[in-house]
Amino acid sequence: MTLFVQQLANGLALGGIYCLAAIGLTLVFGVLGFPNLAHGALYMLGAYLTFFFLTDVGLPYVVAILAAAVVLAFLGVVLERLVFHPLRNSPHTHHMIATVGVMFFLVAVVQEIWGTGFLRMESPVNGQVSVAGAQVSWQRIIIIVTAVVVLLLLTWFLKRSPHGQAIEAIEQDRTGAALVGINPSMVSMVTFAVSLALVAIAAGLVAPINLLSPGMGDSLSLTVFAIIILGGLGSLPGAIIGGFTIAIAEVMAATYISVGAGEAAIFIILIAVLAIKPTGIFGTVTQR
Amino acid sequence: MTNRLNPRLLGVALIAIALLVAPFALSGQQYLLRVVTTAAIYAIAAYGLNIILGLTGQLSLAHGAFFGVGAYTVGLLTTDYDWSFWTAFLAAIVGTTVLGYVSGLIALRTQGAYFAIFTMALGFLIFIIVVRWESVTHAHSGVSGVKFPENIGPIDFTEPATMYYFVLLFLAGAAYTTHALLHSNAGRSLVAIRTSEDLAKSIGVNVAVSKQLAFTASATIAGLAGGLFASLNGFIGPDSTGIDRTFEMLLFLLIGGLGTVMGPILGSLLVAFLFEMLQDLETYRFIVLGPIIVLLVIFAPRGLIGYLNELVPARFRHRDTTPEPVASTTVSDTTKDGAL
Numbered sequence: 155m156t157l158f159v160q161q162l163a164n165g166l167a168l169g170g171i172y173c174l175a176a177i178g179l180t181l182v183f184g185v186l187g188f189p190n191l192a193h194g195a196l197y198m199l200g201a202y203l204t205f206f207f208l209t210d211v212g213l214p215y216v217v218a219i220l221a222a223a224v225v226l227a228f229l230g231v232v233l234e235r236l237v238f239h240p241l242r243n244s245p246h247t248h249h250m251i252a253t254v255g256v257m258f259f260l261v262a263v264v265q266e267i268w269g270t271g272f273l274r275m276e277s278p279v280n281g282q283v284s285v286a287g288a289q290v291s292w293q294r295i296i297i298i299v300t301a302v303v304v305l306l307l308l309t310w311f312l313k314r315s316p317h318g319q320a321i322e323a324i325e326q327d328r329t330g331a332a333l334v335g336i337n338p339s340m341v342s343m344v345t346f347a348v349s350l351a352l353v354a355i356a357a358g359l360v361a362p363i364n365l366l367s368p369g370m371g372d373s374l375s376l377t378v379f380a381i382i383i384l385g386g387l388g389s390l391p392g393a394i395i396g397g398f399t400i401a402i403a404e405v406m407a408a409t410y411i412s413v414g415a416g417e418a419a420i421f422i423i424l425i426a427v428l429a430i431k432p433t434g435i436f437g438t439v440t441q442r
Numbered sequence: 443m444t445n446r447l448n449p450r451l452l453g454v455a456l457i458a459i460a461l462l463v464a465p466f467a468l469s470g471q472q473y474l475l476r477v478v479t480t481a482a483i484y485a486i487a488a489y490g491l492n493i494i495l496g497l498t499g500q501l502s503l504a505h506g507a508f509f510g511v512g513a514y515t516v517g518l519l520t521t522d523y524d525w526s527f528w529t530a531f532l533a534a535i536v537g538t539t540v541l542g543y544v545s546g547l548i549a550l551r552t553q554g555a556y557f558a559i560f561t562m563a564l565g566f567l568i569f570i571i572v573v574r575w576e577s578v579t580h581a582h583s584g585v586s587g588v589k590f591p592e593n594i595g596p597i598d599f600t601e602p603a604t605m606y607y608f609v610l611l612f613l614a615g616a617a618y619t620t621h622a623l624l625h626s627n628a629g630r631s632l633v634a635i636r637t638s639e640d641l642a643k644s645i646g647v648n649v650a651v652s653k654q655l656a657f658t659a660s661a662t663i664a665g666l667a668g669g670l671f672a673s674l675n676g677f678i679g680p681d682s683t684g685i686d687r688t689f690e691m692l693l694f695l696l697i698g699g700l701g702t703v704m705g706p707i708l709g710s711l712l713v714a715f716l717f718e719m720l721q722d723l724e725t726y727r728f729i730v731l732g733p734i735i736v737l738l739v740i741f742a743p744r745g746l747i748g749y750l751n752e753l754v755p756a757r758f759r760h761r762d763t764t765p766e767p768v769a770s771t772t773v774s775d776t777t778k779d780g781a782l
Contacts, residue, residue: 251501252735255731258731259736262727262728262729376562376563380559380563383560417570421567425548428548429551434556
């Protein structure tokens with residue numbers, strides 16, 4: 155039982171990370187209609203930037219994460235302008251290929267600056283609390299709380315603020331939204347900025363409990379893609395439910411079966427879902 | 443038709459001659475010949491990807507893994523199980539065909555972005571199996587001592603030039619298959635699917651069967667290339683199955699020209715040459731190549747062959763269609779059908 159509570163806490167923390175990363179990805183898909191294959195690389199960059207601001211600049215942990223989020227949000231706007239805006243009339247295959255190029259570039263740049271080895275980021279908050287007999291580290295509690303707060307803020311942003319409502323409008327009908335005076339380019343830029351800020355926060359939160367390496371984005375990006383496919387591309391509730399489901403399944407399979415089973419669990423769930431419903435559980439976006 | 447020389451045929455003939463005489467031109471430079479042979483193997487794999495991506499318009503990210511499965515089948519069977527190369531090679535081809543067919547059954551239920559992500563997950567799953575199933579695949583230590591093809595009569599495959607011609611034979615086969623496909627009803631169905639799946643369906647193309655065949659064929663060709671690679675290289679590691687392999691194939695295709703007959707050859711040779719030049723700058727390589735991929739899809743989505751085709755006078759382009767309208771280049775899909 156203690157082991158179960160312990161692993162449930164780990165699963166929830168991991169789920170929080172997955173949710174933040176997956177929502178960013180699903181937002182970009184909803185607005186621009188293609189999966190950003192560079193998302194994992196951007197996550198990795200977010201972790202390294204947090205490391206940089208925390209260790210080299212000496213900012214406090216929370217400020218370091220925010221600084222990384224701001225830098226990545228800015229990078230998102232730049233990428234949208236330089237890469238995806240010029241491609242807006244191309245087939246979506248070209249967008250995906252372009253994101254592959256971006257991914258190669260980011261991984262190579264990080265390797266060049268920080269080297270190919272592993273980096274360890276000192277956990278800014280140590281200690282553990284006892285929950286129902288299990289020891290849960292403060293870092294994991296911080297992750298869960300932050301994830302929930304960010305999710306609430308994001309829901310408010312999308313449902314109540316003009317920029318967020320514009321994003322939803324564009325997701326529903328691009329032409330219709332443009333007709334009532336919403337600027338699609340502006341919305342694309344905002345979406346990229348929000349998406350990358352979210353992934354930077356996810357990376358900043360996870361950095362103290364994982365090692366940093368240029369390849370750290372690879373497995374995350376696959377997991378996150380599995381999540382948004384599972385939930386249905388472009389669906390926010392799908393990303394949240396998918397995120398926690400996959401994380402808990404992964405942690406439990408790894409605990410009670412084997413580490414390899416944890417990795418495989420994701421893909422077995424994914425293949426099973428797609429074999430039954432090829433557009434995911436909450437998928438409504440029609441393919442063109 | 444005029445009797446004047448068709449510049450496109452001339453181009454194909456030039457490439458063919460260059461490939462045929464390469465071992466003589468490079469005699470004494472074993473290393474360079476090996477580089478060209480490896481590039482030719484990658485070109486075969488790129489032809490595999492070309493069928494599903496270039497012709498059918500479905501971005502499959504599992505092809506690096508199919509390549510790896512072919513390589514590992516030959517690698518493991520010729521070492522641990524002491525099969526001859528020929529039987530192992532046949533097993534690799536049959537194995538990847540079956541794998542491609544079965545995974546196509548599920549993967550092709552999805553479309554567009556779902557398909558791309560699903561195949562990426564499939565590729566990763568295969569990669570995980572190779573890395574984790576240590577008792578069979580040797581995980582990170584890889585497989586070494588993979589056999590060369592055994593002699594057939596007087597033909598000795600340990601001779602680099604012989605191996606090169608052996609690979610070239612399959613390369614020519616892959617190029618010819620693509621050419622024949624483009625001029626057959628099956629190939630035209632694929633191009634119709636690329637243009638619009640709904641439209642293709644409405645004019646009576648059996649989309650499901652066509653896609654299934656295209657995916658299976660492309661997996662077979664990738665697996666075949668993998669088998670050749672294992673034998674030529676003598677060693678394979680988990681890297682051979684990774685997603686980076688897929689991305690490299692993508693790069694070859696993009697540079698050469700998606701959906702063209704000569705694109706994969708030209709792209710692979712050119713990139714192999716670039717890689718050799720950038721070899722000292724191991725990590726810088728992708729700092730240069732990443733932006734090149736992005737620039738290519740933005741400014742030259744039709745690749746080198748696409749550009750060369752534009753230089754060709756209209757009367758040579760196609761026997762049975764009217765010349766393309768000039769203004770339709772930006773929005774339309776990657777290449778005009780039948781482009782060489």
